[in-house]
Amino acid sequence: xxxxxxxxxxxxxxxxxxxxxxxxxxxxxxxxxxxxxxxxxxxxxxxxxxxxxxxxxxxxxxxxxxxxxxxxxxxxxxxxxxxxxxxxxxxxxxxxxxxxxxxxxxxxxxxxxxxxxxxxxxxxxxxxxxxxxxxxxxxxxxxxxxxxxxxxxxxxxxxxxxxxxxxxxxxxxxxxxxxxxxxxxxxxxxxxxxxxxxxxxxxxxxxxxxxxxxxxxxxxxxxxxxxxx
Numbered sequence: 001x002x003x004x005x006x007x008x009x010x011x012x013x014x015x016x017x018x019x020x021x022x023x024x025x026x027x028x029x030x031x032x033x034x035x036x037x038x039x040x041x042x043x044x045x046x047x048x049x050x051x052x053x054x055x056x057x058x059x060x061x062x063x064x065x066x067x068x069x070x071x072x073x074x075x076x077x078x079x080x081x082x083x084x085x086x087x088x089x090x091x092x093x094x095x096x097x098x099x100x101x102x103x104x105x106x107x108x109x110x111x112x113x114x115x116x117x118x119x120x121x122x123x124x125x126x127x128x129x130x131x132x133x134x135x136x137x138x139x140x141x142x143x144x145x146x147x148x149x150x151x152x153x154x155x156x157x158x159x160x161x162x163x164x165x166x167x168x169x170x171x172x173x174x175x176x177x178x179x180x181x182x183x184x185x186x187x188x189x190x191x192x193x194x195x196x197x198x199x200x201x202x203x204x205x206x207x208x209x210x211x212x213x214x215x216x217x218x219x220x221x222x223x224x225x226x227x228x229x
Contacts, residue, residue: 041118046121054152055111062103069093073163077089082148082170106128106132126148132145147170151166
């Protein structure tokens with residue numbers, strides 16, 4: 001009987017220990033940090049959407065599509081124009097309403113989209129404008145034809161991609177190739193030094209003629225006159 005009671009007590013103790021271990025394991029599992037969720041970024045879909053927005057700009061300019069500008073540009077957008085001036089959404093909307101911007105053709109090329117995360121991306125490219133005109137606030141019209149490099153920053157807000165910043169700069173024509181440096185005239189070889197004429201050989205010193213001995217003439221003796229007999 002005592003032996004049977006011993007086994008009953010032993011089984012009870014074992015059950016309590018097992019139950020305590022299971023409870024602790026459950027508590028540890030409950031307090032363990034959940035595994036971080038890896039964020040999936042659909043780069044392809046973002047690239048397609050921003051490429052569509054950028055390639056639609058020539059149509060927006062041609063058709064003076066004010067609503068497209070209002071829809072794409074963020075209310076707090078900031079832009080740097082080719083002349084260095086700064087503008088915003090209000091400026092772009094006003095220009096589009098007034099028809100200040102026009103061109104025979106406006107082509108977007110070399111477009112590249114860089115996705116930063118699921119809600120931010122940057123697009124860069126080149127614009128080729130032919131017979132482009134811009135009407136200034138004072139009524140003057142300036143020619144904006146040429147090529148430009150641009151970079152636009154987009155952010156996804158409430159599920160829609162918005163243009164929040166942009167900048168563009170004209171591409172300068174490469175400077176004309178510098179004229180080749182003229183070759184210096186060959187150094188003129190100096191004329192050979194004229195050889196001096198050989199020194200004139202001095203004429204032999206003329207020896208003085210020997211002095212002529214002057215022989216005084218003998219005085220003539222008058223003949224003796226003989227006396228007449």
